Amino acid sequence: MIVNTTAIVLKTFPYGETSLISRCFTKEKGKVSFIIRGAQSKKNLTAPYFQPLSHIQIIYNEKEKRDLQIVSKVNFVDIWLKISSSLKKMTLLQSILEITDFTLEINDPHPTLFTILIDIVSYFEKGSVEPNLAFWFYECELLSEMGFRIDLTNNKINGYSFPDPDEGENSLKVLQHLINRRVDQIIFDNVSKKDKKIISNYLYQQLCYHFERFDHLKSFKVARDVLNSV
Structure with a gap:
């Protein structure tokens, strides 16, 4: 099932050499863990979205039996500057x-x-x-x-x-x-x-x-x- 929801990033940590695991509090599904493959590579620009406190809009294909969901698309909703x-x-x-x-x-x-x-x-x-x-x-x-x-x-x-x-x-x-x-x-x-x-x-x-x-x-x-x- 495709899920399109706002979320706030609670915690993110490295996984392997290039990936990240991020726990997010989503409005539609509650707390969800995501794997962001290749996020730590130089050519990948998704890592900044998954800094703790980031307010994001995230789309993913939910697999109920999967512990780590895979992100399809992500954008900032708000950027806290102060x-x-x-x-x-x-x-x-x-x-x-x-x-x-x-x-x-x-x-x-x-x-x-x-x-x-x-x-x-x-x-x-x-x-x-x-x-x-x-x-x-x-x-x-x-x-x-x-x-x-x-x-x-x-x-x-x-x-x-x-x-x-x-x-x-x-x-x-x-x-x-x-x-x-x-x-x-x-x-x-x-x-x-x-x-x-x-x-x-x-x-x-x-x-x-x-x-x-x-x-x-x-x-x-x-x-x-x-x-x-x-």
């Missing part, structure tokens, strides 16, 4: 890609989450939302999309206790706005360093509870330091 100039934004987005790759199952579509992810990257590109808020918002949306919508009134699930989200002056209010998609109502200047630590740790514990071995994600450890900084 993100790479900010180490903070690059660090947080790299973590978002790793979180997405870790939590999604192969061929399990989540078109709503895909749209939200593209929106998040656009926020980072345009600078229209504080990076911390965009990152926390994506965590909340991912949990909700996977069936684990946060209930701030219940801090214990099956004997597992979550941190108190109300320990900071504004931490609970910020979390409420994030969960209810009211990011525009958050005044980030009023979010203290203590609030940041409480929010980051609370969402991290939610992810660790619902996704086994989540605490092993390397990029997330760096992202937490960035989120908690002044």
